[in-house]
Amino acid sequence: MRTLTSTLAAAQKATTYKGLVKIVLTLTGSATQTYTASRILDIKYDESDKQSAEVMLDNSDGVVSAIDFRGYKGVISGGATTSGGDEYSPKPPLWVVGQQNLSWGGRLASLLSLAGVMNFLDSEGANAVYAPDDTDTDTVKTIMTAIAEATLSCYSHAHAFTITFTNEDSLIDSFQPKDFFRIAKNESRLSAMKRLLSYTQMVMRVDKDGTIQVFGPTTTGSTYTDNSEYELGAGNYAFFSLSHRKRIVIPHYVQVDSHPATGDSYTGYYEDTDTASLVAIDSTIGQREYLELRVDDNAQATAIATARMLHYQLQAEKGSANVPMNFGAEVYDYVNCIDSRDGDTNRVGNIGYIRSHYSHTGKTLYS
Incomplete structure (x- = not known):
């Protein structure tokens, strides 16, 4: 959860408030362009393992189409008019990868397509094979850092990101x-x-300053990310709609063993007990994963199996919600959605996908 001021956090819980939005577009050697609700017609900003957005700008006066925005960095912010004035919370930066000029009855517009850091990591290929030998001592953290910072030989041609x-x-x-x-x-x-x-039991996302954050998410307990409990009623962070889903976890069992070439016989496993109880009734749905690695002992084998299962559990969607724009929400936030009218009153989990939507009609949604 991005940190919000106390006044902005309070404002977004109000029954009604004046929503704000802006995009700041910058490119070295060019003038900075800042557009607010007076020009923004629509924004859709998607966040999951990657980030992208589409921003539609009013171009009735031809100002937007006169600028070639390809390559500009765009920082999109949402906010509200609070007791302290107009306040904004910026999302992770994106870059314009496409610009389309549109016209229809009575209106001209320009549509900017933007992509984020993870998108660029996904489209940058290795220029050679990376194949360490059995004496290599680099840890996961060391290799991750080298990939992000473009110091690993096969990615040395790429842009360096802070991690x-x-x-x-x-x-x-x-x-x-x-x-x-x-x-x-x-x-x-x-x-x-x-x-x-x-x-590992770590995940990653991009911070508002563009750095890659690798961290261990909260996935259990009753302490939730700040401003991430949604419930109907005065004073609560309300929701428009909730959907609860129950899923089996695939695979439901992970086992890690020493590879025979190591000369060791270490082993460890972890299973999702909820899905395992269903597999015990009908084994058709049972799916298992077996890995052979160089592990130090049984404890490390078990820890890796447990970590891999955590990722599979995070991918098993538990539900969805449409709520008033939460200006600090980030993927992997640990949230709680409560509807006392429903027999299944709580839905607890980590955010896997966010779509933030602003339209010039004033409707702001986060799902």
Whole structure:
């Protein structure tokens, strides 16, 4: 959750408020362009493992189409008029990858398509194979850092991004994949980083300053991310609609063993007990994963199996919600949605996808 001022946090919980939006577009050597609700017709901003947005701007006066916005960095912010004035909270930066000029009855508009840091990591391929040997001592954290900062040889041609690590688990800076982690020629940076994270209980997202954040998310307990409990009633952070879903976790069982070449016989496993109870009734739905790696002991094998299961559990969607714009919401926030009218009164989980939508009619939604 991005930090909000107390006045903005309070304003977004109000029954009604004046929503604000703006986009600041910058390019070295060119004039900065700032557009607000007076020119913005519509914004759709999507966040998951990648980020993208479409921004439609009024071009009735021809001002927008006169500028070639390709390559501009765009920072989109949402906010509200509070007791302290107009306040905004910026989202992670994006870059304009396309511009389309539109015309229809009585109106001219320009549509900007923007993509984020993760999108660029996903489209940047390795220029050679990365194949460490069995004596390599680089940890997951070391390799992740080298990929992001473009110091790993196969990505040395790429743009360097800043990466940070917080709330680290026991694996990120201890597990050494050695020769069991390879990067194929033209494999994307994002693919390689996600494979590395699958050995840990860590996830990643992009901060508002454009840095890559790698962190251990909260996934259990009753302490939720600030401003992330949604419930009907005065004084609560309300919602427009909720949808609850129950899913089986696939695979429901992960086992990690020492590869025979290591000469060791370590093993560890983890299973999703809820899905396992269903598999016990009908084994048709049972799906298992088996990995062979270089692990130090049974404890590390079990820790990696547990970490991989966490990622599969995070991918098993539990529900969705449409709520008034939460200006600080981020993917992997730990949230609680409550509807006392429903027998299944609480839906607790981590945000996997956010769509923020603003339209000139004043409707602001986050789902």
